[in-house]
Amino acid sequence: xxxxxxxxxxxxxxxxxxxxxxxxxxxxxxxxxxxxxxxxxxxxxxxxxxxxxxxxxxxxxxxxxxxxxxxxxxxxxxxxxxxxxxxxxxxxxxxxxxxxxxxxxxxxxxxxxxxxxxxxxxxxxxxxxxxxxxxxxxxxxxxxxxxxxxxxxxxxxxxxxxxxxxxxxxxxxxxxxxxxxxxxxxxxxxxxxxxxxxxxxxxxxxxxxxxxxxxxxxxxxxxxxxxxxxxxxxxxxxxxxxxxxxxxxxxxxxxxxxxxxxxxxxxxxxxxxxxxxxxxxxxxxxxxxxxxx
Amino acid sequence: xxxxxxxxxxxxxxxxxxxxxxxxxxxxxxxxxxxxxxxxxxxxxxxxxxxxxxxxxxxxxxxxxxxxxxxxxxxxxxxxxxxxxxxxxxxxxxxxxxxxxxxxxxxxxxxxxxxxxxxxxxxxxxxxxxxxxxxxxxxxxxxxxxxxxxxxxxxxxxxxxxxxxxxxxxxxxxxxxxxxxxxxxxxxxxxxxxxxxxxxxxxxxxxxxxxxxxxxxxxxxxxxxxxxxxxxxxxxxxxxxxxxxxxxxxxxxxxxxxxxxxxxxxxxxxxxxxxxxxxxxxxxxxxxxxxxx
Numbered sequence: 001x002x003x004x005x006x007x008x009x010x011x012x013x014x015x016x017x018x019x020x021x022x023x024x025x026x027x028x029x030x031x032x033x034x035x036x037x038x039x040x041x042x043x044x045x046x047x048x049x050x051x052x053x054x055x056x057x058x059x060x061x062x063x064x065x066x067x068x069x070x071x072x073x074x075x076x077x078x079x080x081x082x083x084x085x086x087x088x089x090x091x092x093x094x095x096x097x098x099x100x101x102x103x104x105x106x107x108x109x110x111x112x113x114x115x116x117x118x119x120x121x122x123x124x125x126x127x128x129x130x131x132x133x134x135x136x137x138x139x140x141x142x143x144x145x146x147x148x149x150x151x152x153x154x155x156x157x158x159x160x161x162x163x164x165x166x167x168x169x170x171x172x173x174x175x176x177x178x179x180x181x182x183x184x185x186x187x188x189x190x191x192x193x194x195x196x197x198x199x200x201x202x203x204x205x206x207x208x209x210x211x212x213x214x215x216x217x218x219x220x221x222x223x224x225x226x227x228x229x230x231x232x233x234x235x236x237x238x239x240x241x242x243x244x245x246x247x248x249x250x251x252x253x254x255x256x257x258x259x260x261x262x263x264x265x266x267x268x269x270x271x272x273x274x275x276x277x278x279x280x281x282x283x284x285x286x287x288x289x290x291x292x293x
Numbered sequence: 294x295x296x297x298x299x300x301x302x303x304x305x306x307x308x309x310x311x312x313x314x315x316x317x318x319x320x321x322x323x324x325x326x327x328x329x330x331x332x333x334x335x336x337x338x339x340x341x342x343x344x345x346x347x348x349x350x351x352x353x354x355x356x357x358x359x360x361x362x363x364x365x366x367x368x369x370x371x372x373x374x375x376x377x378x379x380x381x382x383x384x385x386x387x388x389x390x391x392x393x394x395x396x397x398x399x400x401x402x403x404x405x406x407x408x409x410x411x412x413x414x415x416x417x418x419x420x421x422x423x424x425x426x427x428x429x430x431x432x433x434x435x436x437x438x439x440x441x442x443x444x445x446x447x448x449x450x451x452x453x454x455x456x457x458x459x460x461x462x463x464x465x466x467x468x469x470x471x472x473x474x475x476x477x478x479x480x481x482x483x484x485x486x487x488x489x490x491x492x493x494x495x496x497x498x499x500x501x502x503x504x505x506x507x508x509x510x511x512x513x514x515x516x517x518x519x520x521x522x523x524x525x526x527x528x529x530x531x532x533x534x535x536x537x538x539x540x541x542x543x544x545x546x547x548x549x550x551x552x553x554x555x556x557x558x559x560x561x562x563x564x565x566x567x568x569x570x571x572x573x574x575x576x577x578x579x580x581x582x583x584x585x586x
Contacts, residue, residue, distance in 0.1 A: 041440075085385040088399075092378040101394035102415065102495065106381075122395065123416040123496045124458050147334075165417050166490045166497060192560065192578035196567070197459045202395065203416045204459060206499065247565045251576055258583065265558065265579055267485065272540045274489070283544055285485035286558055286579070290551065 034064040041118075043075035044068055051083070054090045061094055069112055075119050078108045126200065127163040128207045129173045132256045133185055133214050139231035140256065141214070143180055146227045155242045156232055158209075158252075168280055170269045173210040181229045182220030185212035189266035190284050191255050194248060209252055211259055211266060234260050327357040334411075336368035337361055344376070347383045354387055362405055368412050369403045419493065420456040421500045422466045425549045426478055426507050432524035433549065434507070436473055439520045448535045449525055451502075451545075461573055463562045466503035474522045475513030478505035482559035483577050484548050487541060502545055504552055504559060527553050 036044040046064075048057075061078075068076060078096060080087050082104050096108040100122045111117035133141035142156035150157060161176035163169055170187040177185050188211040199205035221229040237243070238253040258264035267284040274281050329337040339357075341350075354371075361369060371389060373380050375397050389401040393415045404410035426434035435449035443450060454469035456462055463480040470478050481504040492498035514522040530536070531546040551557035560577040567574050 082385055082391060085382040088381040089378040092375055097396045098375060098394040098399055099396070100494070101391040101399060103390045103392070106391055106394060106399065107494070120493055121419060121455055121458070123419050124456065125418045125420050125499070126414060126416050127418050127497075127499070162414055163417065165414070165495060169488055192576055194565075194574060194576045195462055196574045200413055201393070201400070202458060204420075206418070206420070246567075248567065248574065248576060251563065251565065251578070255578055255583075263582055265581075267560070270544065272487075272544065274541065281487060281489045281541065283485055283487045283541060285544070285548055288558075289556055290548075 032060075033067060034060050036064065036068075039075075041075065042073055043077060044073050045077040045079065047079045048081065048084055048087065052087070054087060057087055058090050058094065061091070065094075065110075065112075074111060074113055075117070076110045076112060079105055080108065081105050125204045125206050127169065127172075128160060128205065129163060129169060129176060130158040130160045130207060130209045130252070131173045131177045131185075131212055132158055132191065132209060132259070133177055133183060133212045134234065134256075134260050135214050135217060135231060137231070138234050138260055140234050140237050140260075141177070141181060141183060141219075141229070142232045142237060143221070143229045144227040146225055153242065155240060156230070156237060158256075160207075168269075168282055169208050169284075170210070170282060173208075173212055177212060180222050180226050182222075183217070184215040186215060187269060188213050189259075189268055191259055191264065191266040192252060209255065211256075325353075326360060327353050329357065329361075332368075334368065335366055336370060337366050338370040338372065340372045341374065341377050341380065345380070347380060350380055351383050351387065354384070358387075358403075358405075367404060367406055368410070369405060371401045372398055373401065374398045418497045418499050420462065420465075421453060421498065422456060422462060422469060423451040423453045423500065423502045423545070424466045424470045424478075424505055425451055425484065425502060425552070426470055426476060426505045427527065427549075427553050428507055428510060428524060430524075431527050431553055433527050433530050433553075434470070434474055434476060434512075434522070435525045435530060436514070436522045437520040439518055446535065448533060449523070449530060451549075453500075461562075461575055462501050462577075463503070463575060466501075466505055470505060473515050473519050475509075475511070475515075477508040479508060480562060481506050482552075482561055484552055484557065484559040485545060502548065504549075 034046045036046045038044055065076065077099070078091055080091070088106060088108075091108050094110075096110045099107040099109040099119070101107065109119055111119060131141070141159065143159050144154070144156060145151060159177050159180045161172065161179070163172040169190070174185050174187055177183050191209045191211050193206060193208045196205045196207070217231075219229050219231070234257055238257050243249045243253045255264060259266070265286055265288045268287045269282045269284050270287070272281050272283050327339045329339045331337055358369065370392070371384055373384070381399060381401075384401050387403075389403045392400040392402040392412070394400065402412060404412060424434070434452065436452050437447070437449060438444060452470050452473045454465065454472070456465040462483070467478050467480055470476050484502045484504050486499060486501045488497060488499055490497045510524075512522045512524070527550055531550050536542045536546045548557060552559070558579055558581045561580045562575045562577050563580070565574050565576050
């Protein structure tokens with residue numbers, strides 16, 4: 001999974017010889033200003049792609065900032081691919097701060113006006129799912145995990161996992177059950193969700209308990225993460241000591257039991273059309289007595 | 294809101310004079326290895342706080358990596374405050390990638406084993422709320438926004454906003470209504486939620502429609518974001534052309550109307566105790582017919 005960035009990083013520095021200040025200014029004049037795209041919020045984004053000597057870059061940036069200031073621009077975004085990490089320090093020295101980073105790039109931002117910024121916030125939450133899969137014998141699909149907080153506790157728990165970037169919650173639940181147990185399912189409902197804070201670094205966590213209907217029944221467990229998997233009578237699942245001692249687990253187990261008895265209604269997933277994007281958008285809501293639309 | 298990082302950034306570079314390779318190695322030997330804290334997943338985290346010359350840092354990092362490799366460590370995390378942006382390039386050249394960034398720091402990571410990494414994913418979602426506040430006359434609190442996608446459309450919409458870092462969804466809904474309209478409310482239920490993708494850069498968006506009960510009725514609108522605010526009969530709100538033409542809005546309006554007629558049950562917010570953290574944790578679920586706990 002590691003990128004080998006060290007080679008390309010060092011070679012692109014060596015490609016440039018030392019330059020004098022006047023040469024730098026001349027080069028900046030020749031090249032002109034940084035290429036930028038405008039957005040709907042009076043902002044501009046510079047997406048750097050090719051290597052550039054720091055001094056040339058700083059000259060271009062200063063000239064461009066001067067123009068954007070005159071034009072009344074507000075937010076200035078600079079996206080630096082990880083191969084151009086040599087430009088991070090100069091951009092920071094010009095007064096930019098970090099906005100967010102992904103594996104392969106760092107986004108920096110500067111707010112020009114002397115007013116509080118209205119820049120969009122960084123992503124704040126990770127999203128996970130727990131899957132409640134119940135068969136017609138009122139048995140629930142449970143696993144014992146090899147790693148993590150449950151290792152060695154002996155607790156039988158619902159299959160869980162992280163929702164990937166760009167993935168729908170309902171799709172993530174189906175995928176995780178298949179990966180961990182080999183069972184094919186159809187998404188049913190979101191039964192409940194939990195929000196926790198400071199779960200990893202400063203980030204928060206949204207965890208959705210999903211009810212799924214099994215389409216297959218023969219378990220083939222994943223060996224790397226799962227120590228054991230089985231169908232367990234729902235009452236036996238609810239009665240585990242761990243579920244009685246931990247309030248969140250106690251509630252979730254009771255909600256699942258209620259659902260298995262037909263006495264609970266969660267949120268169904270409705271695909272909706274949007275004008276802006278070809279990607280799926282789902283609205284999750286209680287569709288009981290909701291046949292008007 | 295801008296940090297003035299340029300001064301401190303440049304001064305800490307000038308504080309160091311050029312050094313020879315042998316001096317660098319000697320310094321590294323004197324200082325030893327990088328300070329690191331261990332985690333429960335066979336990982337180590339180095340949190341850099343004081344400025345350090347790049348060459349010294351790289352020597353220490355290489356010696357430390359060698360030790361961690363021998364110890365069977367897996368993930369190596371390096372947290373660089375923005376004041377130490379000069380160390381970003383050397384860390385990348387040693388084979389690290391970006392993991393995430395906040396305004397004031399960049400987190401880099403390297404996975405030592407020759408296996409796929411099991412490092413936690415970056416935060417993937419921003420979270421927002423829309424607030425459905427209805428009074429005893431079956432009037433809903435609506436606003437016209439000065440900026441954003443609704444500017445100039447004439448649409449009366451629910452107050453909306455972004456959930457801040459570390460903020461509970463139920464608290465964010467109450468705060469946004471107070472900020473935009475001056476109305477005091479109590480949180481009632483989450484009526485529905487929507488997941489969209491690619492909403493900003495690569496990130497996804499979770500948007501929660503919350504029903505709130507008003508405790509005050511005199512509107513004092515916020516001038517900077519809100520053009521107008523009023524109490525509007527629910528049917529008039531539902532019948533707006535925009536709400537009929539956009540599927541997601543049509544559903545949400547119908548859900549709100551159902552709720553106003555007492556024919557809809559969403560998810561209530563239950564504070565739950567957790568062992569790990571003093572922060573609030575809420576479980577949101579349908580608590581109708583759920584008095585067992």
